[in-house]
Amino acid sequence: MFPLKRVIASNILLITMLITLLVSAKICFSKTEENVSLLVDTEKKTLSILINxxxxxxxxxxxxxxxxxxxxGEWKIIHKGYNWGGGFGSRWLGLNVPWGIYGIHGxxxxxxxxxxxxxxxxxxxxxDILQVFEIxxxxxxxxxxxQPHWTTNSWRRLLKTGCCGPDVVYVQLCLKNMKMYFGLCDGWYGTLTELAVRYFQASTGLPPTGEVDKKTYQLLQKKDPFRAEDSENSPSSSPVTQGQSRPKAHPCPQLPNQGREVTQKEPWGDLPIIPGHKTCKTVKEIKTSLHPEFT
Known part of the structure; x- marks a missing residue:
C-alpha cells in the first residue's frame, strides 16, 4: 500500500505542476497577445493608450x-529616457521621425x-508620462x-525613392486613404511608396514614373478628403504671416551612414535631420540639439 500511496502522491504532484505550467503559459501568452500602441490626436490634443x-x-x-x-504619421518609440529635467519633465520617449528629433515627454x-x-x-x-512610460x-x-504639415499645402519638389519629409508622409496618407498604399506613413519614400504612386498614376492616366511631380501631387490633393479646396488657391491656410516668404525645400538628401548627423536643415523646422530609424545621438547631444525652449 505504501508504494501505491507514493505513486498516487507523485501523480497528484505531477498533475498540479502541469496545471500550474499551463496556467502560467496561458497568462504569458495572453500578455504577449496584447497589442499596445499610442494614438496622438493633434486636433483634440489627447494621447490614448490602445490595447488591441x-x-x-x-x-x-x-x-x-x-x-x-x-x-x-506612423512612428515607433526608439528611445526611453529617465529624469532629463527642465522642459523634458520626468520621462522622455523618442520617436523615429526622420527629419528631426521629436518625442513624448513631461x-x-x-x-x-x-x-x-x-x-x-x-x-x-x-x-501622466510616468504611466505611459511604464506600459x-x-x-x-x-x-x-x-492636419498635415503646412509645407504640404503645395508641391515643392520632385519626390522619389530616397526622399523623406512631411510631404512624403502626406503622399503616403493620401494613397493609404485610397487603399493604394499598405505600408507605414513614416516619411520615407521607399519601394512600397513608389509602387503605390505608379498605380495611382496609371489609374489616373498619368505616366507611371513612380515619382511625384507637380501634376501627380495636385491630383492627390484633389482626392484628399481632408482638404476642402486646392491649397494653392488658399494661401491663407498657412501660418506664415503676410509678407513673409516660405522657405524653399531642399532637394532629396542622400541617405548618410548610420550615426552621422546631417547638418542641412529642412523647411519644416529648425531641428537637425536624424538619419534612419535608430537612435543616432547620445542623450547629451539630443538635449543640446533640441529647440531652445527645452535647453
Whole structure:
C-alpha cells in the first residue's frame, strides 16, 4: 500500500505542476497577445493608450505650434529616457521621425497642456508620462493624426525613392486613404511608396514614373478628403504671416551612414535631420540639439 500511496502522491504532484505550467503559459501568452500602441490626436490634443486597438486610457497633451507642428504619421518609440529635467519633465520617449528629433515627454510648463505650445514634441503632465512610460517598450507604435504639415499645402519638389519629409508622409496618407498604399506613413519614400504612386498614376492616366511631380501631387490633393479646396488657391491656410516668404525645400538628401548627423536643415523646422530609424545621438547631444525652449 505504501508504494501505491507514493505513486498516487507523485501523480497528484505531477498533475498540479502541469496545471500550474499551463496556467502560467496561458497568462504569458495572453500578455504577449496584447497589442499596445499610442494614438496622438493633434486636433483634440489627447494621447490614448490602445490595447488591441481599443482605448485603455486617455490623457490631455500639448502639441506643436502652427509654425512647428507635431509630425503627423506612423512612428515607433526608439528611445526611453529617465529624469532629463527642465522642459523634458520626468520621462522622455523618442520617436523615429526622420527629419528631426521629436518625442513624448513631461514638462515644467503644465499650464500649456491642452494647447498648441511646443516646438513639435508631445508634452504631458509628469504624472501622466510616468504611466505611459511604464506600459510602452522600444518599438511600440505611435500614430499621430491631425492636419498635415503646412509645407504640404503645395508641391515643392520632385519626390522619389530616397526622399523623406512631411510631404512624403502626406503622399503616403493620401494613397493609404485610397487603399493604394499598405505600408507605414513614416516619411520615407521607399519601394512600397513608389509602387503605390505608379498605380495611382496609371489609374489616373498619368505616366507611371513612380515619382511625384507637380501634376501627380495636385491630383492627390484633389482626392484628399481632408482638404476642402486646392491649397494653392488658399494661401491663407498657412501660418506664415503676410509678407513673409516660405522657405524653399531642399532637394532629396542622400541617405548618410548610420550615426552621422546631417547638418542641412529642412523647411519644416529648425531641428537637425536624424538619419534612419535608430537612435543616432547620445542623450547629451539630443538635449543640446533640441529647440531652445527645452535647453
Amino acid at each position: 486597438n481599443k482605448i485603455y486610457k486617455e490623457f490631455p497633451v500639448a502639441v506643436g505650434k502652427p509654425e512647428t507642428p507635431t509630425p503627423v 514638462t515644467n510648463k503644465p499650464w500649456t497642456i491642452g494647447t498648441a505650445a511646443s516646438a513639435g514634441c508631445v508634452r504631458m503632465f509628469n504624472k 510602452v517598450e522600444i518599438g511600440t507604435p505611435v500614430k499621430i493624426i491631425g
